[in-house]
Amino acid sequence: MNIEKVKKQINNFREHGWTSLDFRNCGITHIPAELFENPNIVFLDFGNDLGIDIKYQNKINEIPNEIGQIKRLAKLNLENNEVIKISDELATLNRLKYLNLKNNKLKQLPEKVANMEQLDVLEISGNPFDILPPEIASQGIDSIRNFFRELKDPDYLYEVKLLVVGEGRVGKTSLSKALIDENYSLEDETSTEGINIAKWNVPQEVAVKYNPEIKRDLLINIWDFGGQEIYHSTHQFFLTKRSLYLLVTESRKEDSHDDFFYWLNIIKMLGDKSPVLMVLNKCDQPVKELPIKEYQNNFDNIKDFDKISLVGLEPHKSNLKAFRDKVIQKATNLPHIGNPLPKVWVDIRREIEELKSNGKNFIPLADFELLCSRYYLSEERADFLSDFFHDLGVFLHFKNDLILKQVIFLNHEWVTKGVYKILDDPIVIENRGIFTDKDIERIWKDSEHKPKTVELIALMKNTKFDLCFKVGSNKYLVPRLLPVDQIDYLWDKDQTTAKFEYRYKFMPKGILTRLIVKLNEDIFENNYWRYGVKLNHENTFALVREYYFENKITISLIGDSVKEYLYILRKNIASIHKDYNELEFKEMVPCSCSYCEKSKKPHFFEFKVLKKYEVSGKSNIVCDESVEDVDVNLLLSNYGKELSKRKLVVCENLNAEILNSLGFLNLDFLPEKDSFTVFGRVLSDSQIIGIRDKDFILDSEKKAIESENPNYCILNYYCIENYLYHPDNIEELQLQGFDKESYIEDIKKYKNEKILVIAQKLDKARSTFYELKIHGEKYRDEKNSTKILEKLRSDNFFDFYEFLNMKDYRKNYLGKFNLNQDCLSSTKWFKDSIENLLIRKVKVNI
Structure with missing residues (x-):
């Protein structure tokens, strides 16, 4: 357990009233009871980073009833924990806007939690739900709510995807036909180009022998994949979870271990925990031995190994029948069989299958929406169903693509044959x-x-x-058809300023060629081949190479913006990695000790190990080559230190509570006692953002301060209350009896009553501003300071309001409406005003 971090957070909570607390990677097993004593806590983070050392992993297994006592909680993060139970009291938190429960052990999600009106974000993918399909869980809160709404009238879809994979010419197509037709006679089949899809209808009276819960015929969709390597380009997008796999080889074919490990790894990464049956075909011929135990020790989803032949003679005929029965048994007992789905979805699914059967390869989106409307689904609900069917593999619909969004491809086989x-x-x-x-x-x-x-x-x-x-x-160019031999290119190894490597336990084919497509606009003077590319971006060059047989990708960089371009490269590679489940790789950064800086083969540190050192507070790590101490922070900062998922924003004390309530997903607002402390934090750490009240700071001074301190933001008005009580903000509330012009007149009256008091303290107040004191003439625009009083004396609202302290406004006119801070900060106008201010001034991604 990271005891020091836990103590520090509890201390900040108790002594300083912090409302945003970070218990990430602390090794705790429950939510600390002390936190339930303060209803004003706004943000709690109990998440774990992937790959963090086990002793630092939080293992919280329950959200208890007491969570309902933290009434102002707006954000709760419990990703990568062991939560199995959620108290219904969570649904009573009417300010909760963000809830992250990704990768836990939930089997049920309380519907009332999903339907919390104010909840904007609900992350629940990676949980073993009994009912909620993973395709829905990964689509976000609107899709989850829609599923619960549609499920009021349930039905059951008895349908299985059987994927037949393996190298070319091993009999996959013949085996697929033999499964469907018990009387199939072996014939010479042409090699599959892309994918062949066939339907195998298992009568209910047969299926029920293996699963008594099945209420109708079982449909097994057999996907027969071509084995040639070029076809792997699209296979990876059709190999799906919640399926049954047949990995086929033949007795004569001298497959290497690499071939089997390739397919088993691909199934593991794309099919997740889907069961695999390994099949040795043509066993009537001389049989080779396979190390099945070795495969099973490495891949626990291998359920069995069978030797078969399709020659139609005994005992092979009996063996084939037994194997066929085994496939049916495995298919009928897949975990999702018998799970409820909305009846209307099942009905629409059947109509889509009928369209396919009638030869429809694609339909316009409008036709799908019309089909859904016949089942009383609105366009919005049809959109959710489209996402589900796309993820499930019913059809292809790329709704975020400007060209593709208007068409739905019903027939995957038709698509792949066209491509190939x-x-x-x-x-x-x-x-x-x-x-x-x-x-x-x-x-x-x-x-x-x-x-x-x-x-x-x-x-x-x-x-x-x-x-x-x-x-x-x-x-057009297809990178997978580029020549495999390295081309001649210029690269000065001595000038290389940064290196980075990805080292894989198993590296899927095509990562680099996909990267070439993604970054094609950066390719430098056609410097590319199948296993390498030279890129150029803003006077920064990168050489990216794939070493397939060494299972690694290397990156070398030269130029003005090395760190920034490395981040772009890593981001694009990460987007490719997301298509694989549990892809095992290590990010490696080179040592910067005196020996390694001169060496052609420097020692590399694992990025994850460096992160462990950082979390543990250890500043140095020893190089294995030179045995020198190396600065961990230097390694992380120079070689692509990961950008935090959240940015820390320090602000004046009372503002933190208001700003945290807005629920910006990657911003944590922490309170400091005054603007002096806020500016000090900004000067000492460029990764921290500071935001302060404008007070009596001129726009010219504001511009000078912010331009030299890009992580510092000054409000456009005197204080945060000027936003809360702004006439445009009040107007959005649509209060009965509210008149905007009368309200402005009341503010003007208040201002005129206070003008002498303001004038008397103006100069003294400006002399206390730390930013103007320490930098003197550099920021101070004293010759224009009289304009502040001139603006305050004006009765033009837009002149005086930026310098009027609305903290002291009597609120005479607003008194009758009984407004509170929660109400005033709940508007879109207020949130947009703060968001636009931060985006424009601090350039953060909210």
């Missing part, structure tokens, strides 16, 4: 992946794909596939 007509074209292959508009016309001239040329090319370019990019007005 281009990828398999001899002329395109000979041209090393280059194809033109004329090539597209030639390839699809007499094809059923011609009417959707624009959409299919857009799909190939889509960030989900990253198959190609445009290289001219009418040319």
